[in-house]
Amino acid sequence: MRCSVHGESHLYLGKHYRLKIAQGDENSVKLSRGFFHVTLRDEPNPEGAKKLLSKWYWAKASLQFNNTLERCWPRVARFAGSKPAISVKQMQKRWGSLSDKRTVTLNTNLVKAPKECIDYVVTHELCHLKHPDHSAEFYKLLDTVSPGWDKVKHKLELGMV
Numbered sequence: 001m002r003c004s005v006h007g008e009s010h011l012y013l014g015k016h017y018r019l020k021i022a023q024g025d026e027n028s029v030k031l032s033r034g035f036f037h038v039t040l041r042d043e044p045n046p047e048g049a050k051k052l053l054s055k056w057y058w059a060k061a062s063l064q065f066n067n068t069l070e071r072c073w074p075r076v077a078r079f080a081g082s083k084p085a086i087s088v089k090q091m092q093k094r095w096g097s098l099s100d101k102r103t104v105t106l107n108t109n110l111v112k113a114p115k116e117c118i119d120y121v122v123t124h125e126l127c128h129l130k131h132p133d134h135s136a137e138f139y140k141l142l143d144t145v146s147p148g149w150d151k152v153k154h155k156l157e158l159g160m161v
């Protein structure tokens with residue numbers, strides 16, 4: 001099998017890409033023209049491609065989420081204290097969480113969602129720096145820094161992700 005195209009599609013930042021697996025000199029993942037081009041040193045196989053893709057997703061998630069933090073930080077900087085760290089993890093049921101140690105942990109799969117959804121999750125967690133609970137004050141703050149967040153939340157929940 002030199003190259004194969006798979007029916008299932010994979011998401012990145014809200015866009016669908018189909019999967020093409022080929023053999024080559026180096027393991028790599030590239031996005032172009034609507035395709036995930038996965039190159040494997042070994043005989044191309046879906047398992048190997050899956051492993052490589054999940055590494056790729058993790059690396060992109062880490063990059064994108066840190067960019068998101070930079071983008072969203074000015075909205076909350078005046079009340080949020082020092083900037084938290086970002087950690088990226090595979091999680092079953094949550095998009096994000098905030099620890100006592102000021103680390104925002106985000107689900108790797110969130111990088112499959114459109115940027116506005118990532119912004120929403122990050123901003124939500126950043127608002128917890130001021131209000132740790134889901135009190136009325138928390139939602140008031142979220143409304144102020146992120147107007148229309150509920151529509152974005154809905155989009156994320158309808159989720160293709």
Ligand SMILES: [Zn+2]
Nearest residue numbers: 124125128134
């Ligand atoms: Zn929350």
